[in-house]
Amino acid sequence: MIVCAKRGSRRHGRMRNVRGKGAMSKIEAVLFDMDGVLIDSEPVHFQMMVETLDAHGLPTPNDAEWEEFLVGRPDRDGLTDWLLGHRIDADIGALMADKLERMTARFDELVAPCDDGQWLARELARRGVPLAVVTGARRAELDIVLKRFDLGNVFAATISADDVRTGKPEPEPFLAGAAALGVSATACAVIEDAVPGLRAAEAAGMRPFVVDRGGDPARFVTVTPFSALDSRVLTVLLELAGIGSARHERDGLDLQR
Numbered sequence: 001m002i003v004c005a006k007r008g009s010r011r012h013g014r015m016r017n018v019r020g021k022g023a024m025s026k027i028e029a030v031l032f033d034m035d036g037v038l039i040d041s042e043p044v045h046f047q048m049m050v051e052t053l054d055a056h057g058l059p060t061p062n063d064a065e066w067e068e069f070l071v072g073r074p075d076r077d078g079l080t081d082w083l084l085g086h087r088i089d090a091d092i093g094a095l096m097a098d099k100l101e102r103m104t105a106r107f108d109e110l111v112a113p114c115d116d117g118q119w120l121a122r123e124l125a126r127r128g129v130p131l132a133v134v135t136g137a138r139r140a141e142l143d144i145v146l147k148r149f150d151l152g153n154v155f156a157a158t159i160s161a162d163d164v165r166t167g168k169p170e171p172e173p174f175l176a177g178a179a180a181l182g183v184s185a186t187a188c189a190v191i192e193d194a195v196p197g198l199r200a201a202e203a204a205g206m207r208p209f210v211v212d213r214g215g216d217p218a219r220f221v222t223v224t225p226f227s228a229l230d231s232r233v234l235t236v237l238l239e240l241a242g243i244g245s246a247r248h249e250r251d252g253l254d255l256q257r
Contacts, residue, residue: 004114
């Protein structure tokens, strides 16, 4: 179960998220995942998928299978692999359409914001850092999130599962996000909460910042995640972007203490 940190959390991860020795290379943009970073939606996705499969008379994934096949990946890719693994023949398009309809109908009721992720995005945007959302969700879900949480003006570009052929952990979504912003992939930082997203960012040559929402930091292996997207993360990102005296801004940030 994902638990999104509240804005102003004082919990921190170690800085192994920021890789390299000596002076760190500058960044020109930051790419945000959506589910688990900007909104707390994973339990809702699981519930809607179970309801959809039940309605079509199909078996449903258990918790371990959900984590292995679907967390952090587009429904199209994860569901296809899970069905193939169980040798189940089903209409993927019909299942995805049904699940999307259920998800959008109950979005306001069930989906909550990740306060720290939305705060971080707004603070970066306020300081002029170009941002993009890069998500494995469908375009319709992404548009709902942008409107519901008034994030449309925060992100200069948006990439959904409908905009790419292959989803995370392949690098295509993040490469598309960098291209949409007009910056080099290696000049991008990525905010992620899932292993497939981390692997996608690494494959794209980007600098990953990972937040652990599931209480299992060891699963990321290559980075030590942060436990919240707080002022420490913002300060490092601003320093990498070369914006102002970021190191001295911490006390003036709009945080709940």
